[in-house]
Amino acid sequence: MPTVHFVKQNQTVECPVGTNLRQLALDNEIDLYSFPANLINCRGRAMCGTCRVKIDDVRAASAPHEDELAKVGWEGPQYRLACKTQVLADLEVVTNPRKAQGWTSHPTYKWMEDLPH
Numbered sequence: 760m761p762t763v764h765f766v767k768q769n770q771t772v773e774c775p776v777g778t779n780l781r782q783l784a785l786d787n788e789i790d791l792y793s794f795p796a797n798l799i800n801c802r803g804r805a806m807c808g809t810c811r812v813k814i815d816d817v818r819a820a821s822a823p824h825e826d827e828l829a830k831v832g833w834e835g836p837q838y839r840l841a842c843k844t845q846v847l848a849d850l851e852v853v854t855n856p857r858k859a860q861g862w863t864s865h866p867t868y869k870w871m872e873d874l875p876h
C-alpha cells in the first residue's frame with residue numbers, strides 16, 4: 760500500500776492504490792483548506808480550486824483531470840486539486856502551497872507588470 764506524507768502536518772498515512780487524496784486528507788483530519796474554504800467549498804467537484812496541493816512526484820498520482828488543468832495547470836504539474844487526484848504510489852503532499860503571491864501572479868495579468876507605479 761502507498762504511503763502519503765503530509766509535509767506541513769508531519770503526518771504519514773497508508774492507503775490503497777487509487778485512493779482519492781481529498782478524501783484521504785479529510786478522513787485523517789488533515790487541514791486541506793484554509794479559512795473560509797474549510798466551510799465553503801465545492802465538496803470535490805473541481806469547481807472552487809481551494810483543495811490545491813503540491814505533490815513531490817507526478818508519477819505517483821493519477822493523470823490530471825481536464826477540469827483540474829483549468830484551475831492549477833498554469834502553476835506546473837506538481838500542483839494538483841486533491842479532489843481529482845488518486846494516489847498511485849508513495850507521495851509527499853504540501854497542503855495550501857504558496858507559489859503564486861496572489862491573483863496578479865497568474866500569467867493572464869502579466870501585462871500589469873508594465874504599468875507605471
Ligand code: FES
Pocket residue numbers: 800801802803804805806807808809810811840841842843
Ligand atoms: S474541493 Fe473544490 S476544487 Fe477540489
